[in-house]
Ligand SMILES: Cc1cc2nc3c(=O)[nH]c(=O)nc-3n(C[C@H](O)[C@H](O)[C@H](O)COP(=O)(O)OP(=O)(O)OC[C@H]3O[C@@H](n4cnc5c(N)ncnc54)[C@H](O)[C@@H]3O)c2cc1C
């Protein structure tokens with residue numbers, strides 16, 4: 534690990550100032566905020582991240598979980614994944630988020646990992662994490678070792694010829710289904726970014742993963758008030774039952790009117806280059822009766838644009854079955 538400067542601002546303004554001193558992209562990569570450190574420190578040990586300055590944001594007052602004036606929920610960026618997962622309001626009103634968080638990592642990691650850090654966790658593509666291999670995400674323009682290499686864990690939706698890496702988060706799949714908004718403070722003031730606009734597709738610039746700019750501090754994530762009468766659920770399929778990333782996962786929020794779907798939000802994990810909302814699946818569900826045929830049609834729609842690589846073709850059928858199963862589980866009383 535290289536040496537670096539270390540600072541610990543006590544206000545968000547100071548953190549923004551420290552984070553936005555850079556004027557070039559290269560300088561921007563030299564400053565990193567650290568929250569739980571469970572992504573950043575790992576990547577520094579691997580020489581994937583080599584910041585010259587670390588800005589520790591842990592003393593900022595951003596760890597509260599509070600009811601919003603509109604009846605929604607405000608989750609501070611420094612709220613730990615375990616605190617959010619075990620929060621009584623989250624468990625009662627947004628169970629999909631609690632379930633997603635508890636399916637991720639291990640208890641020790643969840644005690645450290647934060648809401649903001651989880652939003653920005655990096656891909657687990659093995660070539661991204663190994664500096665001996667070419668990787669467009671780590672070093673733009675060097676090539677993608679995964680396209681003709683080991684790609685079993687990687688994405689089938691939203692890929693490009695330059696990168697097929699999966700967004701590995703569970704939390705973020707639930708946040709997409711809940712239509713969360715990311716609250717950011719930066720050089721240009723405060724911004725509210727709907728989560729569906731937060732993540733970028735890899736295209737020809739896979740190194741750029743979100744719309745954040747240098748110095749932007751995520752201050753909180755807000756959830757809209759729950760849809761009255763809706764149920765939500767997270768289902769994660771993986772190689773082993775614990776301490777493993779998703780091969781495919783589904784977050785569903787469903788409201789029924791009698792036997793018909795009145796409201797549906799469907800998001801997928803483990804298969805997309807970003808946490809993946811499927812508007813196609815939602816359209817296939819809305820207004821239709823809940824039965825195996827409707828659920829399978831929704832699943833087919835969700836994966837219709839899938840483009841598997843050499844080793845991950847199995848994910849297409851797996852993700853479809855994951856959606857069908859999650860929908861079935863969420864509609865049994
Ligand atoms: C062994 C292992 C297994 C794991 N398994 C899973 C799993 O199954 N599912 C899953 O979803 N995740 C898993 N994870 C990932 C884990 O959830 C993330 O590492 C964690 O959520 C990151 O949060 P953090 O606070 O530690 O982030 P940090 O490492 O502190 O930061 C991550 C990034 O976010 C930036 N950042 C952090 N906070 C802010 C902020 N407020 N504003 C702006 N930038 C910020 C940092 O600069 C850094 O670039 C696993 C991790 C490990 C090490």
Ligand code: SF4
Pocket residue numbers: 656658659660661667668669670671676677678679680687695696697698739
């Ligand atoms: S898939 Fe993306 S992260 Fe993996 S090697 Fe290719 S460019 Fe790098």
